[in-house]
Every structure is written in C-alpha cells, then in structure tokens.
Amino acid sequence: MSRTGEQYIESLRDGRTIFLNGEKITNHVDHPAFRNAIRSVASLYDYQAEHADRMTFKTPDGKSVGLYWELPVTREKLIARGEAAYAWAMQSCGWLGRSPDHVSAAITGMITHLELFEEYSPERAEALRNYYSYARDKDIYLAFTLVNPQGDRSKTPSEHIKNVFHTLGVLEEKPQGIIVRGAKMLGTAAVLAEEVFVGVFNPLKEFVDDKYALSFALPLNTKGIKILSRKSYEMGSNKFDSPLSHQFDENDAVVYFDDVFVPWERVFIYKNTGMCRDQFQVTAADVLMDVQGMARYAVKLHFLSGLAHSVTEATGVNELPAVRESLAELACYATNMEGLFRGLLNNPDRHNEYYIPNRLQLYACQVVLQSIYPKVVENIRKLSGGGVIMLPSSYVDLANPEIRDLIEKTQYSTSLAPIERVKLLKLVWDAIGSEFASRHTQYEMFYSGAHFVALSRLYDKYDWDFAKSMSRGILDSIDVS
Numbered sequence: 001m002s003r004t005g006e007q008y009i010e011s012l013r014d015g016r017t018i019f020l021n022g023e024k025i026t027n028h029v030d031h032p033a034f035r036n037a038i039r040s041v042a043s044l045y046d047y048q049a050e051h052a053d054r055m056t057f058k059t060p061d062g063k064s065v066g067l068y069w070e071l072p073v074t075r076e077k078l079i080a081r082g083e084a085a086y087a088w089a090m091q092s093c094g095w096l097g098r099s100p101d102h103v104s105a106a107i108t109g110m111i112t113h114l115e116l117f118e119e120y121s122p123e124r125a126e127a128l129r130n131y132y133s134y135a136r137d138k139d140i141y142l143a144f145t146l147v148n149p150q151g152d153r154s155k156t157p158s159e160h161i162k163n164v165f166h167t168l169g170v171l172e173e174k175p176q177g178i179i180v181r182g183a184k185m186l187g188t189a190a191v192l193a194e195e196v197f198v199g200v201f202n203p204l205k206e207f208v209d210d211k212y213a214l215s216f217a218l219p220l221n222t223k224g225i226k227i228l229s230r231k232s233y234e235m236g237s238n239k240f241d242s243p244l245s246h247q248f249d250e251n252d253a254v255v256y257f258d259d260v261f262v263p264w265e266r267v268f269i270y271k272n273t274g275m276c277r278d279q280f281q282v283t284a285a286d287v288l289m290d291v292q293g294m295a296r297y298a299v300k301l302h303f304l305s306g307l308a309h310s311v312t313e314a315t316g317v318n319e320l321p322a323v324r325e326s327l328a329e330l331a332c333y334a335t336n337m338e339g340l341f342r343g344l345l346n347n348p349d350r351h352n353e354y355y356i357p358n359r360l361q362l363y364a365c366q367v368v369l370q371s372i373y374p375k376v377v378e379n380i381r382k383l384s385g386g387g388v389i390m391l392p393s394s395y396v397d398l399a400n401p402e403i404r405d406l407i408e409k410t411q412y413s414t415s416l417a418p419i420e421r422v423k424l425l426k427l428v429w430d431a432i433g434s435e436f437a438s439r440h441t442q443y444e445m446f447y448s449g450a451h452f453v454a455l456s457r458l459y460d461k462y463d464w465d466f467a468k469s470m471s472r473g474i475l476d477s478i479d480v481s
C-alpha cells in the first residue's frame with residue numbers, strides 16, 4: 001500500500017522552523033495558517049492509495065509509490081504519468097500548483113540524463129542516483145528553491161558586494177560536506193513538503209559566481225533552515241466566504257539557510273555554473289515536471305470556464321450572443337491547453353531508453369500559459385460585473401434573521417436560490433479577485449520563469465532554418481536577371 005494522508009501528516013511533525021506574523025510557529029501541522037492546505041495534500045495521498053492501480057507503481061523492493069517517480073521507459077508509462085497528474089489536479093480543481101508530483105518529477109527527469117552528471121563528477125552523480133532511490137522509496141514530498149532573491153537583478157550574486165551571502169552560497173568546505181549560507185527567493189509549499197531541493201535558475205558568471213553554483217536536497221527540519229512564510233490566506237478564512245483560500249493556500253516562503261551543513265551525499269552540484277544551467281535545461285527535469293504543470297493548468301482552465309458559465313446563468317445573460325462569445329473564448333483556452341498537454345504526452349522524444357516530452361513544445365506551452373491567464377481572469381471579471389462585490393460580509397450574517405431576510409430579498413437570481421447565488425459568487429471572487437486569486441495570477445505568470453525568459457528559451461530552441469526554408473524557396477525562384 002502507498003503512503004496515506006495520515007502518514008504524510010505525521011511526517012510533517014518534525015520541528016522545522018517557520019516564522020509567521022512575528023512568531024516562530026511550533027506546531028505548523030495544526031496551525032490555522034496551514035492546517036487545511038496540509039489536509040488537502042493528505043487527501044491527495046489518500047486518493048492515490050485508493051486508486052493505486054493507476055496512480056502508483058512498484059519500486060524494485062516492492063513498495064507502492066506515486067507514478068511521478070517512475071522512469072518513462074515506454075510511451076504508455078509517460079501517458080500514465082500524465083493521466084495520474086491530471087487525476088490529482090482534479091482533486092483541487094487545479095489550485096494546488098506544487099502537489100507532490102511536481103519536484104519529484106524533476107528529480108526523475110535528472111535521472112534520465114544521469115550520464116551528464118557522471119561526466120561532470122562520478123561522486124555527485126552517485127549522490128543524485130542514491131537520493132533519487134531514497135526519495136522515491138519513501139515517496140518524499142519535495143518543494144524546491146531555484147531562484148535567487150531579487151536584490152539587484154542587473155548584478156550577479158558575487159556583485160552584491162555589500163551582502164555577498166544575500167544569495168545562498170558556500171561558506172565553508174568540510175571533509176564531510178559543505179556549510180551554506182544565504183537565501184533562496186521562494187519555496188512554494190515549503191511548509192507542506194518534507195524536503196527542499198535547491199538549484200539555480202538565474203544566470204551565473206563562470207568562475208566569478210562559482211560559490212553560488214550549487215544543488216542539493218535537505219529535510220526541511222535541518223538545523224539552520226528558516227522558513228519565512230508570506231501572509232497566510234487560509235488563516236481567518238472559512239469555507240463559505242473563501243472556499244479556495246480556505247483549503248488550497250499552498251503557501252510560499254523565503255527559505256533562509258543560516259549556516260546549514262549539507263553532507264556530501266546530498267550535494268549534486270558543487271561550484272559548477274554550467275551544470276546548474278544544464279540540470280534544468282538539458283536533462284528532462286523541466287519537461288517531466290511540467291507534465292504536472294500542464295495537466296494542472298488545463299484542469300484549472302476547465303474549472304474557470306465552468307465557473308464563468310455558472311455566473312452568466314445566475315445573472316441570466318448566458319444566451320446573449322456577446323456573452324456566448326466570451327464564454328467560447330474561455331472554452332477555447334481550456335480546450336487548447338488540454339490539447340497541448342496531450343500533445344506533450346503523445347509526441348515524445350527519445351533519450352537513452354526514455355520517452356520524454358518534446359522540449360520545444362513545452363516551452364511554447366509555457367509562453368502561452370503565462371500570457372493567457374491574466375486574460376482569462378479579466379474575461380471572468382467582465383462577465384461577473386459587480387455581483388462578486390455585492391455580497392454579504394460573511395457567513396455570520398446568515399445567522400441574524402433580519403440580515404438573512406434582506407439577503408434572501410436582494411440576492412435574487414432566476415436560476416439559483418439566494419444563498420446558492422451568494423456561495424457561487426464568493427467562489428468566483430476567491431478564484432479571480434481575492435488575495436489568493438491574485439497570488440495565483442502571479443504564480444501562473446512567473447512559476448516557469450519571467451516571460452522574457454520563457455520567450456528567450458523558445459527563441460533559442462525553435463527551428464528557424466526549417467521555418468525560413470519555405471520563404472527561401474520562393475525567394476530563390478524569383479529570377480530578376
């Protein structure tokens with residue numbers, strides 16, 4: 001049997017250091033800022049255990065673990081991994097960006113290109129291979145921190161001369177490992193996960209920035225790791241008023257490494273800028289990871305399309321031609337993303353014995369994904385009008401007979417009873433207008449890198465010669481002599 005939600009919850013009682021609202025949190029598992037999101041993840045593990053036949057596979061020593069750890073040695077295995085990601089995404093309607101199938105898939109994607117690590121360093125390759133087996137067999141939930149804190153983006157980390165450990169770097173090398181100090185910008189789900197995987201996404205200057213060119217993984221309760229949580233959207237919420245924030249606020253945090261010891265067996269890249277780049281841009285880390293990203297996004301767009309349709313039914317405008325067009329646009333985005341996701345699964349490349357989604361197609365998906373999300377939100381805002389604001393202050397209003405009577409009179413709809421109308425519009429606001437919603441827009445726009453980075457990756461990978469060959473043919477056929 002694969003791990004259960006309860007086992008996952010117990011594993012989080014590990015004494016990690018989290019700061020929130022001026023306090024060090026002692027029991028984050030039951031804390032009102034995090035407890036529901038943790039239980040939402042737990043329910044994913046329960047779902048996985050209940051549907052083990054299509055969500056898990058057996059490790060060499062017979063344990064059942066999530067398909068995201070499986071090496072895609074056949075096309076069918078790649079498709080099964082995608083379907084499992086889709087099934088998990090359906091459990092949160094796409095609102096859990098960093099479910100446990102995200103970073104685990106990145107590590108699996110590094111293993112498909114293990115020769116790259118072996119060429120670089122047999123010791124580091126062995127560390128990665130052993131870590132993969134360890135994390136897979138325990139079905140560990142990982143967060144990751146790849147991006148350096150912004151500081152001054154016109155400078156590389158070593159050029160921050162007044163604060164050289166602003167960005168995480170090596171402080172000291174020891175016989176048994178290294179001591180690291182400094183911050184990584186954001187660890188989404190760092191309060192929910194069991195371990196953190198560290199790498200580098202930003203460009204580094206070879207030789208100049210070597211001490212920042214690291215990759216390693218550690219349990220989140222390791223001495224010296226400090227998780228600085230952003231504001232919790234779950235805290236103080238309730239399911240009636242904030243149905244999404246209440247259960248799916250996966251949290252984001254600055255992760256600070258306060259002189260943390262990393263044993264060599266957990267170090268995968270040490271002082272090598274090129275490997276830090278190749279870890280995500282040459283191996284299948286990003287493409288396998290984004291099988292989850294694209295599945296989740298397609299599900300989320302379907303959810304948002306349905307929500308928009310429900311709003312227009314509630315306000316009686318759904319059959320107006322202009323409204324049908326707006327709704328069709330949403331359906332088009334959702335259907336296109338579904339197609340792009342399925343294209344990734346069904347049109348793989350081969351590397352060694354592995355079936356790997358096509359990198360150019362993934363890059364194109366990321367560019368489209370980042371661009372359309374704000375448009376989707378704007379579209380639903382337009383369709384919703386002021387209805388998402390004309391709402392009772394909280395569920396407590398319903399307990400007061402005088403206010404409830406007024407709510408029943410004012411929340412009129414031909415398709416919904418007044419309280420149902422309120423419930424629907426509160427859900428819409430939490431999806432498109434609340435602080436939780438706004439963070440989601442930022443997430444979709446940035447989680448795979450800033451837009452200019454996504455465009456640049458696509459530019460570099462695209463087959464311009466093929467594209468230009470057609471016009472070349474026409475141009476060459478024009479004889480001006």
Ligand SMILES: Cc1cc2nc3c(=O)[nH]c(=O)nc-3n(C[C@H](O)[C@H](O)[C@H](O)COP(=O)(O)OP(=O)(O)OC[C@H]3O[C@@H](n4cnc5c(N)ncnc54)[C@H](O)[C@@H]3O)c2cc1C
Nearest residue numbers: 144145146147150153186187188442443446447449450452
């Ligand atoms: C909600 C959320 C969750 C996240 N979770 C994680 C996580 O779990 N792990 C993780 O590692 N990272 C995470 N990130 C970080 C994410 O990967 C970064 O936001 C992303 O890589 C962009 O980097 P940045 O935010 O530092 O933007 P910057 O690099 O500072 O760029 C900001 C803007 O400045 C402009 N700009 C900057 N440089 C240039 C340039 N050279 N040319 C043109 N324009 C430029 C662009 O307009 C750009 O959009 C998360 C981000 C968000 C918003």
